[in-house]
Ligand SMILES: Nc1ncnc2c1ncn2[C@@H]1O[C@H](COP(=O)(O)OP(=O)(O)OP(=O)(O)O)[C@@H](O)[C@H]1O
């Protein structure tokens with residue numbers, strides 16, 4: 122878990138990724154590298170291919186071409202659960218919580234990989250098993266607390282408010298013990314107060330868990346403020362890459378996407 | 388017919404078959420293979436006990452160690468088949484999985500009908516009795532059902548049980564949390580096969596005769612009805628469904644010819660009035676059912 126990244130070599134590297142759905146080019150030779158410890162933003166208009174990129178990284182969709190390297194090793198073609206166990210966790214744009222399970226149980230599912238006990242010990246409920254179970258629950262509870270969901274631990278996930286469900290998705294992803302956290306529009310549907318807290322929360326999580334963050338978000342001011350670097354997608358092509366200042370001044374970006382929003386942000 | 392020991396045995400076996408359908412369903416897998424594994428159990432018991440005199444012993448009753456051997460062998464055969472076909476079959480989802488598992492039941496039925504050693508259409512007769520009367524079967528079925536219920540109740544609070552539930556809720560999200568969904572689904576399918584095979588062994592002795600009709604498409608639907616009626620989100624649901632729906636046709640005998648209509652109405656109205664089945668975790672929580680807490684390990688009773 123604490124392997125230091127080789128200096129200079131990126132944590133995650135995408136090389137000329139292609140993704141086609143029938144005749145549609147959802148991604149067209151997209152390359153980028155995410156360095157360990159940074160908060161890397163992905164922006165672009167609706168349908169630009171941002172979520173598709175996440176789906177490729179997390180193994181849900183097969184690439185039509187190109188490579189995905191994790192710590193220098195190719196991971197394309199691995200099953201989603203294998204990729205998750207390598208230390209990549211994600212949230213979903215259209216919330217995909219385990220709706221009828223409690224908030225605490227949702228996080229416990231995230232902790233699944235750390236709960237290994239022999240089945241027999243579990244069936245018999247041995248003392249060691251019960252102790253381990255309590256430890257896991259305490260861990261899950263701590264995560265809920267960190268995301269200000271502790272009072273809702275026993276509520277079913279489906280009954281939570283939109284903002285709470287978004288944070289529960291983050292808690293569940295963190296429970297898997299990731300090195301890289303992929304956040305797909307975490308601010309969507311949040312009220313302004315919640316939105317303004319989000320940046321601080323993501324920074325806190327990065328520091329607390331020694332995380333690297335790859336984030337998709339439409340809220341440009343938030344992204345300009347939060348991200349160390351940004352990539353801009355448009356019709357499946359990466360049209361810009363760099364620091365927020367660089368991206369904000371990029372003519373292609375202004376042309377394709379940002380327009381007035383950039384002026385507003387500055 | 389009153390609620391006698393024979394009917395009680397059938398009800399308990401019904402509850403076991405309900406649990407067999409429930410186990411994969413808890414992991415979101417609509418498998419209707421239960422009657423196939425049930426038939427495997429029945430044929431294993433029928434063949435071993437009628438074709439191998441060495442197992443029959445010299446007493447009037449069929450020896451219990453032989454019965455135990457049948458149970459173990461039936462579980463091994465059904466388990467091996469479940470593991471062998473589970474991999475490819477469980478890649479199918481929803482209704483496609485249901486159709487594939489019905490096909491499995493049909494293949495086994497046709498094989499049993501046409502293979503020489505299974506006795507063809509007439510089946511196998513004079514299966515020896517390990518007990519003098521239905522009470523022995525009642526105690527055995529009760530013990531087995533209690534054991535399976537206990538295992539299911541424990542399972543629901545274990546990591547594996549939680550993984551099954553997560554897969555039912557959202558398989559894709561579960562995989563993205565690092566769950567080996569294929570393995571969890573295969574395990575639930577395996578458990579289902581084991582329970583059905585054990586029920587088949589008991590049933591073959593109890594019925595005294597066994598033939599291909601015991602594992603048919605109708606049985607797939609009937610056992611599914613147990614779970615739909617009783618509820619598929621906690622182990623108590625299929626138990627209640629299996630007990631009630633097995634008893635109902637017999638208890639309705641006084642109604643005469645109308646009984647099948649009434650039976651049909653109950654099966655129809657159940658899901659309309661209780662879409663999640665009679666027994667749900669929420670209901671149990673409201674009734675303060677002591678064996679199901681949301682997640683916390685319940686204090687040992
Ligand atoms: N499974 C799929 N099958 C077919 N087309 C798809 C599939 N997934 C995505 N697409 C298409 O690929 C394109 C990119 O979609 P994607 O969801 O990646 O966009 P996005 O950048 O995340 O957009 P948004 O900001 O609206 O979330 C869209 O045109 C979409 O319709």
Ligand SMILES: [Mg+2]
Pocket residue numbers: 171172173214
């Ligand atoms: Mg998207």
